[in-house]
Amino acid sequence: MSERNYDVVVIGAGAAGNIVATTCKEAGRDVAVVERDGWGGVCPLRGCEPKKTLADVAHAANRVRDLQGKGLKGDVHIDWPDLMRVKRSFTDDISDRVHTYLDKKNIDTLPGEARFDASGILHVSGHGPVRGRQYVIAVGARPRQLDIPGSELLLTSDAFLELDTMPDSLLFIGGGFIALEFACIAAAAGARVTVLHRSEQLLKGFDPDCVGELLLAMEKRGVEIITEHLPVSVEQEADTLTVVARQAKNGTEKRFAAKLAVLGAGRVPNTDTLGLEHIGVKTNTHGVVVDEYMRSVSNQAVFAAGDCAEYGMALTPVAALQAEVVAHNIIHGVSRRCDLSATGTTVFTDPPLSRVGLLEKEAQRLGVDCVVHSGNAAKWSEHKRLGIDHAWYKILEERDTGRILGAHYLGQHAEEIANILGLAVRHKLTRADLLAHPWAYPSFGYALRYMLS
Ligand SMILES: Cc1cc2nc3c(=O)[nH]c(=O)nc-3n(C[C@H](O)[C@H](O)[C@H](O)COP(=O)(O)OP(=O)(O)OC[C@H]3O[C@@H](n4cnc5c(N)ncnc54)[C@H](O)[C@@H]3O)c2cc1C
Numbered sequence: 001m002s003e004r005n006y007d008v009v010v011i012g013a014g015a016a017g018n019i020v021a022t023t024c025k026e027a028g029r030d031v032a033v034v035e036r037d038g039w040g041g042v043c044p045l046r047g048c049e050p051k052k053t054l055a056d057v058a059h060a061a062n063r064v065r066d067l068q069g070k071g072l073k074g075d076v077h078i079d080w081p082d083l084m085r086v087k088r089s090f091t092d093d094i095s096d097r098v099h100t101y102l103d104k105k106n107i108d109t110l111p112g113e114a115r116f117d118a119s120g121i122l123h124v125s126g127h128g129p130v131r132g133r134q135y136v137i138a139v140g141a142r143p144r145q146l147d148i149p150g151s152e153l154l155l156t157s158d159a160f161l162e163l164d165t166m167p168d169s170l171l172f173i174g175g176g177f178i179a180l181e182f183a184c185i186a187a188a189a190g191a192r193v194t195v196l197h198r199s200e201q202l203l204k205g206f207d208p209d210c211v212g213e214l215l216l217a218m219e220k221r222g223v224e225i226i227t228e229h230l231p232v233s234v235e236q237e238a239d240t241l242t243v244v245a246r247q248a249k250n251g252t253e254k255r256f257a258a259k260l261a262v263l264g265a266g267r268v269p270n271t272d273t274l275g276l277e278h279i280g281v282k283t284n285t286h287g288v289v290v291d292e293y294m295r296s297v298s299n300q301a302v303f304a305a306g307d308c309a310e311y312g313m314a315l316t317p318v319a320a321l322q323a324e325v326v327a328h329n330i331i332h333g334v335s336r337r338c339d340l341s342a343t344g345t346t347v348f349t350d351p352p353l354s355r356v357g358l359l360e361k362e363a364q365r366l367g368v369d370c371v372v373h374s375g376n377a378a379k380w381s382e383h384k385r386l387g388i389d390h391a392w393y394k395i396l397e398e399r400d401t402g403r404i405l406g407a408h409y410l411g412q413h414a415e416e417i418a419n420i421l422g423l424a425v426r427h428k429l430t431r432a433d434l435l436a437h438p439w440a441y442p443s444f445g446y447a448l449r450y451m452l453s
Pocket of ligand 1: 012015034035036038042043049051112115270273316
């Protein structure tokens with residue numbers, strides 16, 4: 001097959017790859033995008049969006065349950081097959097729509113697996129050699145596997161999002177955001193749920209006081225949280241799976257049985273099968289090692305963005321921002337740095353939990369003197385009206401300047417509180433600025449006054 005030549009070859013058509021491709025094309029570059037699976041990537045097909053469809057319904061059911069005897073009468077139940085039908089109505093045509101959109105932009109779409117050969121030439125299965133003056137690695141990440149006997153019996157997060165029926169019991173391995181979000185969904189749908197985590201603290205990147213309150217909320221809904229247990233094997237007998245786990249401190253083994261078990265033990269970048277070593281691109285366990293311009297530190301013709309870039313959290317808005325930086329640096333020359341300092345992130349548990357800026361322990365480590373505004377948000381009428389009895393906040397204010405440096409919040413509309421406080425962190429707003437704003441009332445935005453007074 002004859003060689004194809006482009007200005008820019010983007011590998012991966014997820015959130016990151018598509019932004020780089022369309023922006024470079026609009027600036028007049030000749031662009032190809034390679035995709036081996038679904039056009040659109042994880043976020044709309046197997047990540048944020050399908051997850052949120054399930055979570056929204058799960059949380060709505062919980063709201064009805066929380067308000068029993070408080071103005072509502074009559075429980076609801078989740079019709080899982082119907083919910084999956086609704087979810088698929090959002091996801092089924094995404095790949096075609098994204099593909100059509102890229103085609104309309106006159107971007108060459110190359111379906112197939114990309115890999116650099118030993119002479120550094122990129123091959124795309126079904127298309128032969130493809131040469132770019134610049135390459136963008138935007139291949140994302142995949143669920144981490146456990147290297148233990150029987151691990152093939154564990155479901156991935158992708159499989160959970162495709163479950164046709166909800167089993168009566170489910171076990172989640174892992175203490176990250178995916179395991180906890182799915183645990184809340186499954187519990188709301190009526191399953192008996194256990195979360196098994198290897199170390200003491202779940203959700204390590206979040207405020208421990210907020211996480212503690214979240215675990216109480218989950219336990220109240222029947223989720224059993226087991227910490228400091230390391231899975232060592234998985235067995236299947238009839239329709240029951242048993243995960244054998246070793247207690248971290250005393251080494252004793254315990255057996256946890258459920259109908260299905262889902263592995264939520266993190267994600268690994270898809271950089272290991274690309275042959276990047278043949279073009280001198282340095283990688284580590286977090287992905288392509290990049291500089292502040294999102295350019296490979298070892299090959300100047302290569303950029304990376306999204307979950308497969310070493311720098312930044314694995315989140316859709318991070319992938320989008322990095323992609324904008326990459327596109328800018330390809331089009332205008334390497335001049336724009338990637339600033340992720342005010343990235344907001346939310347775990348869509350029930351209640352949801354968000355984080356923006358510094359954690360309290362990070363501020364202490366940096367020697368920043370902070371006033372810590374922290375307390376129980378469940379006593380606000382905003383939460384009481386909804387029957388929510390576990391909520392917490394913590395805001396870090398720099399003592400000298402009054403600037404907001406970090407914000408952590410467990411409660412209703414956590415994602416929007418993170419958006420407001422992310423702006424405050426980014427634009428160096430102070431406590432006084434936030435208190436001076438005439439927030440709509442009653443609202444969770446207004447509750448910032450309770451948090452900061
Ligand atoms: C269950 C779940 C829930 C999530 N929820 C949230 C959330 O609520 N909020 C949030 O911000 N983030 C969330 N995320 C993370 C978010 O989905 C990712 O950060 C985002 O999708 C990353 O986009 P990306 O473009 O870097 O990678 P991807 O979307 O993974 O795209 C990479 C593409 O590259 C393709 N590819 C890989 N290797 C090759 C190859 N060799 N050749 C050709 N193509 C290749 C893949 O098929 C894929 O389509 C969630 C993730 C998961 C799994």
